[in-house]
Amino acid sequence: MVLGDKLNRFKDLVIQDSTIIRLHESRYFKYPLFDRIDRYGGYFVSRLKGNANPLIVAVNRKHGE
Numbered sequence: 001m002v003l004g005d006k007l008n009r010f011k012d013l014v015i016q017d018s019t020i021i022r023l024h025e026s027r028y029f030k031y032p033l034f035d036r037i038d039r040y041g042g043y044f045v046s047r048l049k050g051n052a053n054p055l056i057v058a059v060n061r062k063h064g065e
Helices: 003-007 031-039
Strands: none
Touching: none
């Protein structure tokens, strides 16, 4: 039995990675860097600073759907 066969019985699969990678403060949280990653078609995950005020423009799906 291949792994795909074992996963077919699940409707949804959620994976959580709790890895923490610390970068030098002068390199990590810079909006121009995130913009550049986005322009080149990349993705990133980042924590927001406490004073951030993000604009949510879309929700891909809600839990349980």
